[in-house]
Amino acid sequence: MKKLYFVMALLIVASMILSACGASAPTAADCTKEEVFCVGLVTDVGKINDKSFNQSAWEGVQKSNADGVADVVQFIETADAKDYAKNIAQFGDAGYDVIVTVGFGLGEATDAAAATYPNVRFIGVDQFQAETVAGVSGLNFPEDNAGFLVGALAAMMSKSNKIGAVCGTDVVPPVWRFGEGYKAGAAYADGMNGTTTEVFVVYHSDVGFDKTFTDPEWGAQTAKSMMDQGADAIFGCGGLTGNGAITAAAQAGAYAIGVDTDQYLTLPEAAPRMLSSAMKLITPGVADLIKATKDGSIADGNVFGAAGYAPFHDLDGEVPAEVKATMEEIKAGLLDGSITTGVPPVKP
Amino acid sequence: MDWKRFGFIALIIIVLFSVVVMVGQAKQPPLLIVTSMLATTIAVATPLTLGALSGVFCERSGVVNIGIEGMMLTSAFFGWLGAIYMFHIFKLPPSVSIVLGVVFAILTGALMSLLHAALSITFKVDQIIGGTVINILAVGLTGFLNRQLFFGATSVFKGSVPSSPGVLPTIHIPITELFASACGTSATCLQNVQAINRVFDQKPIAMGAVLLVFFSHYILFNTRWGLRTRAVGEHPKAADTVGINVVFMRYANVLIGGMFAGLAGAYFTIESVPSFEPLLTNGRGFISLAAMIFGNWTPIGAWAASLVFGASQALLINMQIFRDVIPPQWSFLQESYIVGLTPYILTMFILTGIIGKTTSPAADGVPYEK
Numbered sequence: 001m002k003k004l005y006f007v008m009a010l011l012i013v014a015s016m017i018l019s020a021c022g023a024s025a026p027t028a029a030d031c032t033k034e035e036v037f038c039v040g041l042v043t044d045v046g047k048i049n050d051k052s053f054n055q056s057a058w059e060g061v062q063k064s065n066a067d068g069v070a071d072v073v074q075f076i077e078t079a080d081a082k083d084y085a086k087n088i089a090q091f092g093d094a095g096y097d098v099i100v101t102v103g104f105g106l107g108e109a110t111d112a113a114a115a116t117y118p119n120v121r122f123i124g125v126d127q128f129q130a131e132t133v134a135g136v137s138g139l140n141f142p143e144d145n146a147g148f149l150v151g152a153l154a155a156m157m158s159k160s161n162k163i164g165a166v167c168g169t170d171v172v173p174p175v176w177r178f179g180e181g182y183k184a185g186a187a188y189a190d191g192m193n194g195t196t197t198e199v200f201v202v203y204h205s206d207v208g209f210d211k212t213f214t215d216p217e218w219g220a221q222t223a224k225s226m227m228d229q230g231a232d233a234i235f236g237c238g239g240l241t242g243n244g245a246i247t248a249a250a251q252a253g254a255y256a257i258g259v260d261t262d263q264y265l266t267l268p269e270a271a272p273r274m275l276s277s278a279m280k281l282i283t284p285g286v287a288d289l290i291k292a293t294k295d296g297s298i299a300d301g302n303v304f305g306a307a308g309y310a311p312f313h314d315l316d317g318e319v320p321a322e323v324k325a326t327m328e329e330i331k332a333g334l335l336d337g338s339i340t341t342g343v344p345p346v347k348p
Numbered sequence: 349m350d351w352k353r354f355g356f357i358a359l360i361i362i363v364l365f366s367v368v369v370m371v372g373q374a375k376q377p378p379l380l381i382v383t384s385m386l387a388t389t390i391a392v393a394t395p396l397t398l399g400a401l402s403g404v405f406c407e408r409s410g411v412v413n414i415g416i417e418g419m420m421l422t423s424a425f426f427g428w429l430g431a432i433y434m435f436h437i438f439k440l441p442p443s444v445s446i447v448l449g450v451v452f453a454i455l456t457g458a459l460m461s462l463l464h465a466a467l468s469i470t471f472k473v474d475q476i477i478g479g480t481v482i483n484i485l486a487v488g489l490t491g492f493l494n495r496q497l498f499f500g501a502t503s504v505f506k507g508s509v510p511s512s513p514g515v516l517p518t519i520h521i522p523i524t525e526l527f528a529s530a531c532g533t534s535a536t537c538l539q540n541v542q543a544i545n546r547v548f549d550q551k552p553i554a555m556g557a558v559l560l561v562f563f564s565h566y567i568l569f570n571t572r573w574g575l576r577t578r579a580v581g582e583h584p585k586a587a588d589t590v591g592i593n594v595v596f597m598r599y600a601n602v603l604i605g606g607m608f609a610g611l612a613g614a615y616f617t618i619e620s621v622p623s624f625e626p627l628l629t630n631g632r633g634f635i636s637l638a639a640m641i642f643g644n645w646t647p648i649g650a651w652a653a654s655l656v657f658g659a660s661q662a663l664l665i666n667m668q669i670f671r672d673v674i675p676p677q678w679s680f681l682q683e684s685y686i687v688g689l690t691p692y693i694l695t696m697f698i699l700t701g702i703i704g705k706t707t708s709p710a711a712d713g714v715p716y717e718k
Contacts, residue, residue, distance in 0.1 A: 047626050049495070050625075164669075169684070171685065200668070201668070201671075202665055202668040202669060202684070203668065203684040204684075205683075205685035205688040206688055208631075214628070215630050216616075216620075216621045216628055217395075217616055217621060217630075217632075218630075218661070219621075220621045221391055221392055221620075221665070222665045224388070224391070225384055225385075225662070225666070225669075226665075226669065228383075228387060228546060229376060229381075229384055229669065240625040240628070243621075243625070247621050247622060248621065251514075251515065267623075268509070268511035269512060269622045269623060
């Protein structure tokens with residue numbers, strides 16, 4: 001029996017060690033010093049290398065490190081939504097100057113932590129500040145504009161006049177704005193060209209919040225189901241779930257449209273069929289805010305970053321010149337306000 | 349055969365399909381809706397079916413296996429990694445790399461189940477704890493290796509994930525070609541035949557899973573091996589007295605179960621999507637355990653139960669596709685989170701025992717002491 005307990009104990013300890021390796025704790029102890037500028041990032045339940053959202057925010061933090069703004073940068077991956085507060089506290093206790101919390105899901109935990117750590121600047125990516133909280137700057141993006149752009153593009157490029165979008169849960173306002181913007185964009189293109197495009201938008205609203213963004217197989221099956229019913233352009237908006245939809249669309253030869261970053265660069269499997277991506281310029285947005293914190297020019301409340309669409313890359317030859325011109329017109333129109341998406345900031 | 353159970357399952361699936369057809373017929377022809385939903389149902393049910401078969405073999409021989417989730421996740425990772433290594437490091441052609449990836453996944457499943465077998469048969473550890481160890485180990489191992497190999501400038505692949513050699517191709521069953529002539533010049537007839545054809549055009553693992561269901565049924569209930577397997581799961585002492593090697597039978601069946609779980613893992617990263625994401629199995633191993641119990645520890649029952657889960661996902665997708673044409677009095681169905689509850693409500697409904705009791709093998713979970 002002794003041997004047996006030993007084997008069991010060994011196995012359990014080994015598994016615990018391996019699981020623990022997922023979340024690396026902040027190492028530098030000198031963050032408490034005045035002259036050392038430390039930036040910590042806490043991810044949402046998606047991973048740091050999710051090829052979209054968390055990864056772009058982390059790249060922004062790394063950029064501030066490379067530019068010499070931040071001296072120490074570190075991230076913690078959240079494995080479970082229950083750990084948000086704990087993970088933020090790790091940086092707070094270590095004396096970090098800036099803590100970037102990535103995602104709508106961390107909003108409440110961030111506001112709570114701002115009260116606990118009054119000397120820390122919190123940057124909440126995708127956390128719309130309905131009320132200003134001291135110490136928190138919410139970095140938001142006009143997702144509806146980005147969705148609008150790719151929606152118009154998909155509608156103009158579709159041969160079957162049926163396009164689809166596979167998204168994470170619409171409980172998260174930015175995701176909902178992507179989906180609604182996509183519909184509005186397609187309707188706008190229809191209005192210009194006199195076409196009628198059917199738009200399928202499916203959200204993965206599972207009971208478990210963390211599942212909705214981390215289920216590529218669900219995304220792939222949903223995209224296939226849409227293509228079975230005639231859709232020939234699929235917009236994947238929602239972390240790993242969206243990535244699954246994008247890859248499935250690319251494999252079936254449909255147009256695939258990415259989200260958050262230029263996913264042509266992050267999803268090699270889908271690259272040949274990537275039409276474009278609805279981009280939120282998260283990386284420069286995060287880096288700018290970190291710089292503003294160091295300068296002391298940052299303010300509480302909402303800050304808005306930029307949105308756009310990614311280059312056509314391999315499919316550049318397939319996109320007619322008129323479509324390219326129209327896309328630039330729409331982009332300019334959205335910027336100067338002559339075109340509006342009509343999508344409210346949060347779901348009514 | 350448990351006809352009441354199968355009748356009940358068929359009824360649920362028909363109800364789910366009818367709801368969507370009733371709503372969606374304003375937009376799409378009913379036949380297209382049904383065939384599209386059927387294709388989704390079969391594909392979604394594939395990993396659940398294989399997971400449930402894995403459970404059937406383990407538990408029929410008397411070993412409880414709640415580590416199926418972990419086995420699937422590990423196999424999904426190593427199958428995918430194997431395919432990439434074969435493709436990029438050994439420069440094998442993509443098709444060979446993919447097939448070898450499937451082999452790697454099955455072997456990984458077997459190895460993980462060997463660990464489970466050793467813990468629960470040789471060391472007589474509590475089998476629930478043994479399974480939990482496997483689930484925790486799988487999350488840690490795959491997450492750790494994924495990070496070490498692919499993320500960060502110092503990793504083996506220099507921080508970029510190399511493109512995988514692709515996925516298994518769809519196998520075309522030539523129904524359209526065979527029946528096209530019968531349609532003559534009618535275009536709608538041809539469209540209908542093509543729509544029906546889509547249900548049968550599945551990928552190899554999805555097709556294989558259906559064949560394996562019937563193969564497993566034959567093995568378990570019509571061969572000497574199956575009889576011995578069931579004997580060691582029901583009454584190991586009696587089996588031992590007639591000269592059946594209980595330890596060997598249990599080891600062998602747990603290994604077979606692990607291979608099924610390995611194939612289910614391959615479905616995720618080699619058949620469905622050519623990439624691995626941490627935690628991508630998302631609890632499907634546990635759903636397949638529910639399917640196994642609902643199917644009363646029989647391969648065909650477990651398959652039917654998996655199809656219910658597949659159908660509920662098809663409903664979930666299609667109700668949102670037809671969101672605009674849902675009648676106003678049913679407007680609550682337009683909310684994605686309400687249709688998202690379907691699988692959970694169904695599970696609760698099913699497990700209330702409305703279709704009669706399920707009986708687990710008598711010696712399930714009990715280590716054999718001579």
